[in-house]
Every structure is written in structure tokens, then in C-alpha cells.
Amino acid sequence: QSVLTQPPSVSGAPGQRVTISCTGSSSNIGAGYDVHWYQQLPGTAPKLLIYGNSNRPSGVPDRFSGSKSGTSASLAITGLQADDEADYYCQSYDSSLRGSVFGGGTKLTVL
Amino acid sequence: QVQLQESGPGLVKPSETLSLTCSVSGGSISGYYWTWIRQPPGKGLEWVGYIYYTGTTNYNPSLKSRVTISVDTSKNQFSLKLSSVTAADTAVYYCARGPRSTVGGWFDPWGQGALVTVSS
Numbered sequence: 001q002s003v004l005t006q007p008p009s010v011s012g013a014p015g016q017r018v019t020i021s022c023t024g025s026s027s028n029i030g031a032g033y034d035v036h037w038y039q040q041l042p043g044t045a046p047k048l049l050i051y052g053n054s055n056r057p058s059g060v061p062d063r064f065s066g067s068k069s070g071t072s073a074s075l076a077i078t079g080l081q082a083d084d085e086a087d088y089y090c091q092s093y094d095s096s097l098r099g100s101v102f103g104g105g106t107k108l109t110v111l
Numbered sequence: 112q113v114q115l116q117e118s119g120p121g122l123v124k125p126s127e128t129l130s131l132t133c134s135v136s137g138g139s140i141s142g143y144y145w146t147w148i149r150q151p152p153g154k155g156l157e158w159v160g161y162i163y164y165t166g167t168t169n170y171n172p173s174l175k176s177r178v179t180i181s182v183d184t185s186k187n188q189f190s191l192k193l194s195s196v197t198a199a200d201t202a203v204y205y206c207a208r209g210p211r212s213t214v215g216g217w218f219d220p221w222g223q224g225a226l227v228t229v230s231s
Contacts (some may be wrong), residue, residue, distance in 0.1 A: 033214070034215055052217070082200040093216075099169060100215070102154045103155070
């Protein structure tokens with residue numbers, strides 16, 4: 001049971017827009033701690049996709065965007081492409097655990 | 112740019128100690144926090160713990176009694192030891208730079224990961 005809750009899977013057709021939610025609580029996202037997102041392509045290490053709720057590292061396409069409100073955060077992917085098919089994880093800090101926490105991950109399937 | 116590489120035995124016997132080292136190249140280990148994260152086969156990511164280059168550590172409460180993370184600034188390396196391992200500790204272990212502070216931050220970059228299997 002992960003501290004941050006993500007849907008196990010989402011899917012969309014090429015060109016479409018999908019969103020992945022990340023729900024936390026008053027000891028993590030709701031306490032104001034930032035949310036970060038990672039993309040894990042099959043057989044590879046996770047890669048930072050969004051940091052500080054909505055910032056993209058250099059090289060990440062602007063098709064990827066992040067937002068945060070209350071105790072939740074979301075990752076949006078527009079103009080879906082076949083190579084977006086991957087697992088996506090959210091991450092934040094939890095003041096009760098006094099450490100970093102991850103969501104359980106969401107598998108994105110491009111139909 | 113900074114690159115990280117995990118190294119260590121890929122097979123550990125139950126009840127023994129898992130040991131991994133992360134070598135940092137392309138930049139100094141000084142001035143940053145450094146983290147271990149693990150991923151059991153087919154499952155999600157779990158934060159194991161971090162160390163600041165000065166030696167200050169913070170561990171996942173669920174693993175705290177068995178984890179030790181250390182740093183060797185002269186070698187630009189940091190290490191993970193996990194004692195009394197069981198099959199549940201079988202995972203790919205990643206090292207990463209971060210977080211940015213003691214109250215959160217992101218992990219970037221990551222090493223490629225090292226699969227450690229616990230089996231007799």
C-alpha cells in the first residue's frame with residue numbers, strides 16, 4: 001500500500017491527451033510538499049520528468065505537464081506517442097514518515 | 112554530466128548482508144544528498160534512504176533497523192548495506208542524486224540499477 005495513490009493503468013490513442021492522478025494526504029502533498037514525476041521505460045531506470053509540481057527538466061517535451069491542488073497532483077500528456085508507453089511514478093515528501101514517498105505507479109498504454 | 116553506477120554482488124544468501132556501492136563520475140559527491148531506491152521485480156519504487164556528503168543519514172522507517180548508508184568522498188562513492196536479508200529484499204537497487212534538502216526534493220540523475228537476488 002503506497003502512501004501516494006495512483007491509478008494502476010491508463011490508456012489513450014495516439015494524439016490524444018491522458019492524465020495520471022496522484023492522491024496524497026495532509027502529511028505530504030496536502031502539507032505543501034512538492035510533487036515530482038518520473039517516467040520508467042521498459043527495462044530502464046526511472047527518469048525525472050517533472051520536478052517541483054510543474055517544472056520540466058531540459059530535454060523533456062512540453063507535451064508533458066504537471067499540476068498540484070490540495071492533496072492531489074496530476075501529470076498530463078498531450079499528443080500521445082507510441083514511445084510514451086511506460087510506467088509513471090509520482091514522488092513527494094511525507095512529514096509523518098520523515099522521508100520520501102512514491103506512488104504505486106501507473107502503466108500507460110498507447111492503443 | 113553526472114553519471115552514477117551501482118556495483119556489488121548480484122546474489123546474496125538469506126540472513127546475510129547485501130552490499131552495494133554507487134560510483135559517481137562527472138561531478139563531485141560534495142554538496143549533495145545521495146539516495147538509494149529499490150524496486151522489487153514487477154513492483155513499484157521504494158525509497159531506502161539517503162546520505163548527505165558530510166555523512167548525515169535518513170532511512171526509511173520500515174528498513175531503518177537493517178540499513179546503513181555511508182559515503183567516501185575521497186573515492187566519490189557512497190554505499191548501501193542491508194543486513195539480515197530475506198527473499199522480500201530481492202529487487203533492483205538504484206542509486207540517485209537527491210533529494211535537494213532534508214524535507215524533500217527530486218532524484219536526478221539515476222544509476223542504471225543493480226539486480227540483487229536473495230536466495231540460497
